[in-house]
Amino acid sequence: MSESNSSTRELKHIYISGIVSGIFLCLIVILLLQIFGVIPKWWNTEFVKDVSERAGVVEQYVDKYYWKDNVSEQTMSEYAAKGMVSALGDKYSAYYTESEYNETMNGVEGEYPGIGAVIRTDTKTNRRYIDSVQEGKPAARAGVKPQDEIIRVDGQEISEKTMSELVQMIQKEEGETVVLTVGRKENDQTVQKDISIKIETIVSQSVESRMLDDGLGYIRIERFEKATTEQFRTALASLEEQGQKGIVIDVRDNGGGSLEACVEILDRLLPAGKLITEKSKGSGDKVYSSTDKEHFDKPVVILINGNSASASEVFAGTLQDRGAAVVTGTKSFGKGIVQTIYSLENSCGGGIKLTTGEYLLPSGRSIHEVGLTPDVEVEYEGATKKLGAEDDNQLRKAQEILKAQIEG
Secondary structure (H helix, E strand, C coil): CCHHHHHHHHHHHHHHHHHHHHHHHHHHHHHHHHHHCCCCCCCCHHHHHHHHHHHHHHHHHHHHHCCCCCCCHHHHHHHHHHHHHHCCCCCCCEEECHHHHHHHHHHHHCEEEECCEEEEECCCCCCEEEEEECCCCHHHHHCCCCCCEEEEECCEECCCCCHHHHHHHHCCCCCCEEEEEEEEEECCEEEEEEEEEECEEEECCCEEEEECHHHEEEEEECCECCCHHHHHHHHHHHHHHCCCCEEEEECCCCCCECHHHHHHHHHHHCCCEEEEEEEECCCCCEEEEECCCCCCCCCEEEEECCCCCCHHHHHHHHHHHCCCCEEEECCCCCCCEEEEEEECCCCCCCEEEEEEEEEECCCCCCCCCCCCCCCEECCCCCCCCCCCCCCCHHHHHHHHHHHHHHHC
16 A cells, blocks of 8 residues: 555544544533433443444444545534434524634623724625724724724634634634734725724623603613623613603514513513523523512513514513513414533533423423514514614504503
């Protein structure tokens, strides 16, 4: 056998080792998850034996016939883990690589190291642009502007990078510096600028608020994160100071997030009573209740749509069940199950998200795969497609309902 063929075969053995290693790492994960009580009983020693035998067969065939050697051992391991979780047949469960896990947890917490800018991809050219910058944050202070095209990060071309990879390149540790090379149009010409930006901890803004006509307040919750509770309380207090007579709370296009934040905001709005029940295989039923330390005693209208899911459905449904709000808009998504994210940092790395239970509203009803039906159904007809804009007919309907409640 030639030196070239020998090297190729050696590389193949490395890649196959990656497959086998990945599978056995996953078995370790399974054992850990069995401790948590979230793995089906049929994932037993017979299953482990069967996987080992199949891995051996796969190793023989790939080693003998597969013609490419361009997949890293780490990638093989990670995708072996992804495949095992995907075998559950649950679209909400997933194995995360280390970078995916970190990105996911940043989204849950609402705090992350970054520059305070939103990046978008031009779907036609695959070029990356700055979509917006947060006022007073590192990117804005350094001179980054919306519509700047990102060309390089720390001297590295980014044209072949995925969005996730690009974000990871920028999100360094707090206090470190990243250099963005951007293309900017000036006097009908595109000039390149190197902009040095110091990384800071960014707290994402998930709540916005304003006064509407007739003394009505408006609060939009884009997602439920760790910081959402305090942002909501601040918004509500500001509207109270401005003399609001009632509020529209908008959770359209809110895909969910932190159950803790959802419960805390419900506790702020509702008097003492049951909020939700979390049914879990691992720890049994857990009932969340409001404490009545404070509550909101003015009319409330909740806006939902087909993209309102998970925590936002729990939020709207609990207020509806408790008779504390009128829900309007269109039927919600229908995701009423619990996902728990486990860190695998001390085992095989990354993390794993599993469906571990179901939410029930105060009345005992489930919204999973059913959705939440509004009290007043209104299809969106706005031409701009921008929620909260002047032509937002669903918001106008919510205002009408709220005004009618106030006038009694």
